[in-house]
Amino acid sequence: MKRLTEEKTKLVLEKLTNIGTNVKLLLDRPDGVYCFRERKGRVYYVSEKILSLASVVNPDKLASIGTCFGKFTKSGKFRLHITALYHLAPYAQHKIWVKPSAEQQFIYGHHISKSGLSRITENTPQYQGVVIFSTNNIPLGFGVTAKSTMDCKYADPMATICFHQADVGEYIRSEDSLI
């Protein structure tokens, strides 16, 4: 369990703000101070109270603590994992809602096409990180818009309007590599 270096902190924060998260809200919470810690290339988001208790556990024997937000890839980039969704979805500024018929497709790892689009936040620019919701407001995953809200209006029904990044289906598809 080590603190993130400044460069890495920057990478993580950049990613989070791209989704629209106010990181300050994530760290100073009413129930205590939370922090980011790195372990084996994974970034964990955890309360400081729990962190101090976890220090008694031998690092070899520790499997997970708090919530895993993502990992640093071999090329040095930060990748958000689906496990961060629970914390990021409430803060998302740009959202996409998919139709029930397209729900299944998205959680199987496909991009979202115009025909599956139900709603989209207004004034979403192109290549903006978004959180995907089902019509009854269950968060389903992360994506990046392929078209801005304006362009979506005139897009072809089969045209991709949002690229898939992570979805809740990964809990089943890749349980082993999740953490």
Next chain:
Amino acid sequence: MSDNEDVMRGEQQKIKKKKLLNNDTKDEIDNYNDIEEYEQNGKIDNEEMNQNEDTDSSDNDVDLLPIEKANKKLRKKQEEEQKLAEEEMHEMTLQQSVFTFPTEKELAEVTNLKDVQQRIKDVIMVLSDFKKLRDVNRSRSEYMDLLRSDLCTYYSYNNFLMEKLMQIFPLDELLEFLEASEVQRPMTIRTNTLKTRRRDLAEALINRGVNLDPIGKWTKIGLVIYSSQVPMGATPEYLAGHYILQGASSFLPVMALDPKENEKILDMCAAPGGKSSHIASLMKNTGVIFSNDVNEERIKAVVGNFHRLGIVNSIVCTYDGRKLPSVSINDTYMNILNVIKSFDRVLLDAPCTGTGVVSKDPSVKTNKDEVDIQRCCTLQKELLLAAIDCVNARSESGGIIVYSTCSILPEENEWVVDHALKKRDVKLIPTGLEFGAEGFTSYRQYRFHPSLKLTKRFYPHVHNMDGFFVAKLKKFSNIIHKNKDAEEETLIIDNF
């Protein structure tokens, strides 16, 4: 005396019958006369004819009124019927008691299962009224052996496990248990109260074509699934962490543990994380839950489930449960006062032989042996002592240990708890579960502590959930080896 009376009665009846027979012949003659009269008179109303008949018969049989005569006739008929029925009954019992012990040759021959089933029924009947129905040359143990081997063939258990089960259950209950173990329990799910409510979840699932119902009055978060058009483990609600697939019996130990908010709780054998996540949701993500499991492969499921269900107060680790109390001693450079030994509550869902979940994993029927059970129960004893050592008796709200297994063998349950009662300063307290059978206080040659009736047992054939055992202990002091010292003292006294 009674025999004599019977004989007397029989003779009386015979005399009566003779009389009746005479009457009958008279009647026939009467009738004959009537017809002659009728023919002679030419035209007579029916009523008149009846009157004629009555007067005629009264003429012939002065002692009896007509209605009495009819009554006698009827009684005779009834008696005959009764006699026949009795004979039939007698024959039946004769046939049943005629159940002959199969010869060795018959036993060696592979018969079809129906014959075996019939024989099981017959033997159980013989055993239920052994004095009357037994074959005089055969002992009870021979019948029991036959029954056991037949049950083994019919339900495909191995001899050892069947013997154990026969020692636990009376015969009729045994059959029920075996039958219930053949069928799957209904699929049940637990609502994740951190993310949704049961009513909302039920509504969402019904919209997906799932047929469901609440499990029962004893829990507010469980649903039982009768049928579903979609796979229950892959709906968007499941992936979003609104529920988890969990057996009804798995609710019980957590309900007995009764975790409170802001406590420090340890789950020693957590994988795959169902009970752990239940604890976390009861704590509403406050305090901290240590989820431990020795198996690194299975711990991945715990981590996955926790993230899916949105549990943030967890520390997941992979220690050997038996070594947990000594963790902080080994890592002395950590300046923390025995974190591991200061838990408010500990749940130990111990690894077991799984004799309660035969319907889930039928391989249990054949691959368990004396050695396996011994190994299991030694491990369980060590784990339970370790669990007790992890609890802080001075905790204000807790000091609670819950021990549970999915086995029904007393060796893995009552015996283990009894052992812990002797070794540590703990006492059993009521589990707080409304239903379930009481634990055994005596089993064959073993005599357990009387407070073991506070533990709870659950059976597939009674409660329609997996076989389960739950015991709730409260720790009263942190002193260890109290009893050991006492034993040594007594030894010393003996030597003097």
